[in-house]
Amino acid sequence: MAEAEVIHIDTARSAQRKTRERCAATTSSGRPCRNYAVDGRDYCRVHLNDAVARGRHPSSSGRKVDELHKETPPTPSNFFEWAESFINRRLSGDYPIDDFGYDAELAREVLLPMAKPLYENYFRVRTYGIDRIPATGPALLVGNHSGTIPLDAVMVQYAVANEHPQKRTVRNVAANLAFTIPFFGPLARKTGNAVACDDDANELLRRGEIVGVFPEGYKGVGKGWRERYKLQRFGRGGFVELALRMQVPIIPVAIVGAEEAYPMIANAKWLAKALGFPYFPITPTFPLLGPLGALPLPSRWVIEFGDPIPMDDYPEDAADDAMLVFDLSDRIRDTIQQMLYRNLSKRGGAFF
Amino acid sequence: MAAQGKRRVLITGVSRFLGLRIAKRLENDPSIEALIGVDLEEPPVPVKNLEFIRVDIGNPLIARVLQASDVDTLIHTNISSSQAILGGRSQMKENNVIGTMQVLAAAQRADAIKKVIVKSSTAIYGSSPSDPSILREDHGTGSDLSGYGKDVAEAEITARDFGRRRKDVDLVILRTQNVIGPTVNTSMTDYLSLPVLPTALGYDPRLQFLHEEDAVDAFVRAMGADCRGIFNIAADGIVFLSQATRLLGRLPAPVLLPAAEALANLMRRFDIVDFPTDQLKLIVYGRVVDTQRAKDAFGFAPQFSTFDSLVDFRDNRAGELAPGPVERPPWERELFEYLKKAQTQKETV
Numbered sequence: 001m002a003e004a005e006v007i008h009i010d011t012a013r014s015a016q017r018k019t020r021e022r023c024a025a026t027t028s029s030g031r032p033c034r035n036y037a038v039d040g041r042d043y044c045r046v047h048l049n050d051a052v053a054r055g056r057h058p059s060s061s062g063r064k065v066d067e068l069h070k071e072t073p074p075t076p077s078n079f080f081e082w083a084e085s086f087i088n089r090r091l092s093g094d095y096p097i098d099d100f101g102y103d104a105e106l107a108r109e110v111l112l113p114m115a116k117p118l119y120e121n122y123f124r125v126r127t128y129g130i131d132r133i134p135a136t137g138p139a140l141l142v143g144n145h146s147g148t149i150p151l152d153a154v155m156v157q158y159a160v161a162n163e164h165p166q167k168r169t170v171r172n173v174a175a176n177l178a179f180t181i182p183f184f185g186p187l188a189r190k191t192g193n194a195v196a197c198d199d200d201a202n203e204l205l206r207r208g209e210i211v212g213v214f215p216e217g218y219k220g221v222g223k224g225w226r227e228r229y230k231l232q233r234f235g236r237g238g239f240v241e242l243a244l245r246m247q248v249p250i251i252p253v254a255i256v257g258a259e260e261a262y263p264m265i266a267n268a269k270w271l272a273k274a275l276g277f278p279y280f281p282i283t284p285t286f287p288l289l290g291p292l293g294a295l296p297l298p299s300r301w302v303i304e305f306g307d308p309i310p311m312d313d314y315p316e317d318a319a320d321d322a323m324l325v326f327d328l329s330d331r332i333r334d335t336i337q338q339m340l341y342r343n344l345s346k347r348g349g350a351f352f
Numbered sequence: 353m354a355a356q357g358k359r360r361v362l363i364t365g366v367s368r369f370l371g372l373r374i375a376k377r378l379e380n381d382p383s384i385e386a387l388i389g390v391d392l393e394e395p396p397v398p399v400k401n402l403e404f405i406r407v408d409i410g411n412p413l414i415a416r417v418l419q420a421s422d423v424d425t426l427i428h429t430n431i432s433s434s435q436a437i438l439g440g441r442s443q444m445k446e447n448n449v450i451g452t453m454q455v456l457a458a459a460q461r462a463d464a465i466k467k468v469i470v471k472s473s474t475a476i477y478g479s480s481p482s483d484p485s486i487l488r489e490d491h492g493t494g495s496d497l498s499g500y501g502k503d504v505a506e507a508e509i510t511a512r513d514f515g516r517r518r519k520d521v522d523l524v525i526l527r528t529q530n531v532i533g534p535t536v537n538t539s540m541t542d543y544l545s546l547p548v549l550p551t552a553l554g555y556d557p558r559l560q561f562l563h564e565e566d567a568v569d570a571f572v573r574a575m576g577a578d579c580r581g582i583f584n585i586a587a588d589g590i591v592f593l594s595q596a597t598r599l600l601g602r603l604p605a606p607v608l609l610p611a612a613e614a615l616a617n618l619m620r621r622f623d624i625v626d627f628p629t630d631q632l633k634l635i636v637y638g639r640v641v642d643t644q645r646a647k648d649a650f651g652f653a654p655q656f657s658t659f660d661s662l663v664d665f666r667d668n669r670a671g672e673l674a675p676g677p678v679e680r681p682p683w684e685r686e687l688f689e690y691l692k693k694a695q696t697q698k699e700t701v
Binding site: 099 | 482
């Protein structure tokens with residue numbers, strides 16, 4: 001009797017499942033979307049706005065600012081003309097930004113080039129597997145976070161913007177504390193960062209962007225020297241849920257070198273508490289040498305992009321399966337940890 | 353009573369900017385049988401076919417107006433962010449919160465009402481660096497609201513209570529972003545009209561505006577379409593405050609954040625700009641909303657992007673048109689005359 005009832009419920013549920021329409025869209029890897037369509041519509045919640053976006057007004061929001069940024073980039077021959085037009089546009093306020101505040105031209109032509117000496121000559125960054133980032137469409141980069149000051153996020157952004165064949169822009173999501181810091185907050189916005197919350201990451205992926213997350217968060221950047229290259233807990237696995245729901249591939253990223261740039265030998269917790277920061281670093285040079293101590297040490301860096309892990313061949317409603325989410329989160333963490341060890345031994349000396 | 357398919361529309365705050373512009377847009381609409389406007393003073397520009405009734409929405413008499421006029425659509429625009437126009441913060445709260453309570457209590461009694469549109473504001477979200485970059489309607493009310501934002505939040509609670517009690521009525525709440533344009537006067541346009549713009553040192557908020565034409569358009573579309581719910585209304589795209597400053601050809605005057613509130617109060621004291629301190633966070637952290645829901649539900653289609661709104665504001669703003677503080681004329685007499693007229697009309701029908 002009890003058995004019969006169980007079957008009864010199951011059949012009722014599967015019958016209910018069958019009657020609900022699936023989303024008509026295909027995901028970035030070409031598989032049919034597995035989400036249910038919104039009642040009375042052809043698409044799921046993820047792709048509904050996409051479908052609407054196709055018929056949108058050209059000046060509408062939802063367009064990527066890279067597409068709006070049509071000004072010819074500077075070349076050595078026309079550099080002065082470009083600079084003049086650039087300055088004029090800046091002074092008149094006539095330049096496009098996207099809804100998150102990303103200012104493509106400022107970031108691409110002015111700010112990122114300023115990071116070039118740091119990337120090429122100071123940290124001597126080597127990258128592997130950059131072509132594993134798709135040429136188009138969304139992806140979620142998941143990296144290890146370290147080094148007191150999140151320079152690793154900037155270096156990943158620089159690497160993809162300059163070495164990827166399509167020169168794509170990585171949109172990192174940052175803790176909201178970042179946006180409360182004067183000068184730094186607006187700069188973070190203009191270089192394409194968004195707030196680390198579901199809404200922002202969802203929206204960026206929906207717009208087909210590459211989103212960078214550092215699930216360790218403060219625990220990663222604020223960990224001591226003795227724990228270097230030991231991955232901390234990966235948050236609550238929110239990034240896996242996000243990727244499952246949006247059905248975008250996860251690309252693990254291992255960053256070696258940031259740990260030595262700012263080796264944190266102690267954490268002045270009382271000072272951090274007084275200032276409202278999650279940690280206050282004491283490095284061999286900071287605060288001993290004052291502002292000079294804020295300079296990173298010239299460590300050698302290696303950034304490796306791992307093989308994309310597809311997220312659209314899991315069963316429906318996978319994002320709601322907490323066990324699966326934890327499991328995937330652990331596996332991705334292990335993958336990155338292995339990549340870290342491998343690259344650490346390949347790199348050799350930390351500075352020379 | 354109401355002719356087949358024709359609507360009887362009542363607009364509160366008809367002498368203020370938004371109510372007046374909606375009335376002007378509807379004045380020649382053949383599908384409207386009666387256009388009734390209530391406010392404390394007569395509309396500054398004549399509106400054809402408008403039956404104007406001088407009544408304070410904070411007065412229970414508004415209930416009798418709603419019943420006597422037999423309207424099926426109520427557009428409540430009488431929620432204002434300006435202390436100067438209303439004559440102080442306490443009057444502003446009286447108008448925004450108690451006024452909305454009175455109007456909706458009256459509407460609850462009016463059986464003929466089928467649709468209620470309430471003007472709200474995106475100020476309800478507050479401004480916080482920990483909010484999502486793009487706010488949707490299901491994002492909660494801001495955590496530390498005061499002043500206008502708090503008024504709007506309280507007015508919305510009243511409106512949602514009304515919606516629960518009158519399930520047969522299509523309740524639409526429009527959360528409008530900061531309205532700017534050639535003719536509208538708000539604390540934001542006051543602020544943007546300053547020759548030197550005080551900003552918070554080290555902060556550059558993302559701002560989103562709503563062009564006045566698009567604001568009016570949203571109300572008219574929401575009235576015409578079969579829809580209900582809460583909708584964000586804003587222009588597409590955003591600008592940084594620094595960008596807006598340059599677009600308008602103004603000089604920024606960065607102020608240290610702790611001194612900003614004192615400065616804002618000082619400027620209000622000397623009548624330079626009525627920028628409420630509760631809106632200060634807006635020019636520190638900014639606020640951007642998503643309007644997809646309104647686009648899907650009633651075809652909201654803003655003609656001006658945030659950028660274009662600013663350019664229009666810059667290029668076409670003629671002299672100041674600020675209405676003076678409201679005086680309270682003896683309006684009861686006119687009101688009773690109207691009620692009497694309506695009563696006799698009903699009896700003759």
